[in-house]
Amino acid sequence: SSPVLPQNDKTLTLVNAGMNQFKAMFLGSIDANDPRSNLRRVANSQKCIRMGGKHCDLENVGINFRHHTFFEMLGNWSFGDYFKKEAIEMAWDLLCNVFKLDTHRLFVTYFGGCNSLCLAPDEESKEIWQSLGLPKNKIIPLGIKDNFWEMGETGPCGVCTEIHYLLEPTPYNADAETLLRNSIEIWNLVFMQYE
Numbered sequence: 069s070s071p072v073l074p075q076n077d078k079t080l081t082l083v084n085a086g087m088n089q090f091k092a093m094f095l096g097s098i099d100a101n102d103p104r105s106n107l108r109r110v111a112n113s114q115k116c117i118r119m120g121g122k123h124c125d126l127e128n129v130g131i132n133f134r135h136h137t138f139f140e141m142l143g144n145w146s147f148g149d150y151f152k153k154e155a156i157e158m159a160w161d162l163l164c165n166v167f168k169l170d171t172h173r174l175f176v177t178y179f180g181g182c183n184s185l186c187l188a189p190d191e192e193s194k195e196i197w198q199s200l201g202l203p204k205n206k207i208i209p210l211g212i213k214d215n216f217w218e219m220g221e222t223g224p225c226g227v228c229t230e231i232h233y234l235l236e237p238t239p240y241n242a243d244a245e246t247l248l249r250n251s252i253e254i255w256n257l258v259f260m261q262y263e
Contacts, residue, residue, distance in 0.1 A: 069115045069140070079220070086114040086143030087219075093147055094224045094260060108149040116141050155257050156196045159231060163255070173234040175247050176202060179216055179227035180209025187212070190227040193259075197229070208244045217258040224260040231255040 070089040074080045077091060090110070092098040098105045117138050146155065163169045176197050181189035189209060197207045209215075218225040232251040242250075 069113055072115050072117055082117040082119065083114065084116050084118045086112055086116065086141040087145070088114070090145060090147075091219070094219065108147050110143075110145040110147070112143050112145075114141050114143060115139075152192055152257075152259055153196055155259070156193065156229065157200070159255055159257060160200050163231065169233065171201075172240075173237070174202075174231060175206035175208065175234070175251070176229055176231050177208045177210045177215055177248075178229045180211055182212045182216070185212065187216070187227075190215075190229070190259075193227065193229040193257075203240075205241065206247075208247065217256075217260075219260075223263065225262050226258060226260040228256050228258040230257070 070083065072083045074083055074088060077088065080088060083089075087094065089112075090104070092102070093104060093107070115138070119137055144155070144158070163174065164171055178193045178197070179187075179190040181187055194207055194209070198204070215228050215230065216225070217228045230253050232247065233254050234247065234251045236250055238246060238250055
């Protein structure tokens with residue numbers, strides 16, 4: 069984990085996401101002499117503090133069991149090495165074949181599009197999930213609030229697909245609202261494809 073006080077980033081008071089120490093890489097402004105400039109695949113566990121700003125969860129702390137002001141965020145990053153297909157397949161393999169999570173208790177969300185911003189649905193992620201055998205009712209389209217990630221007002225951004233784990237057995241034909249209410253998000257795969 070990098071320090072929770074950002075290094076060389078005056079836009080943040082505290083580190084609030086696992087990607088903060090890689091910001092220069094995402095922006096394409098990393099110095100060629102920086103040891104990180106040669107990285108292509110990275111996994112990390114980053115200590116995060118959220119107390120305000122874009123990713124503020126304060127209003128939910130103490131109200132539900134999912135939000136905290138301090139937590140460690142796991143991340144896996146590709147810097148030009150792989151993209152959606154490989155990222156989704158690796159996440160699914162780790163959760164199902166290594167961690168042995170019950171696949172019947174997993175479902176995913178993906179970006180369902182935004183007409184007002186002329187952004188099409190992320191059909192690619194949806195199709196990858198289908199190819200892995202997820203039933204259609206466990207692949208849920210959501211909007212820009214839930215399945216589109218932005219670093220800030222400007223800069224890299226993109227669609228995301230989230231993996232959720234059902235905390236209790238749920239009927240096979242449960243609707244999206246029931247699935248979301250009875251689950252916890254365990255993985256967020258962000259695909260920074262826009263600037």
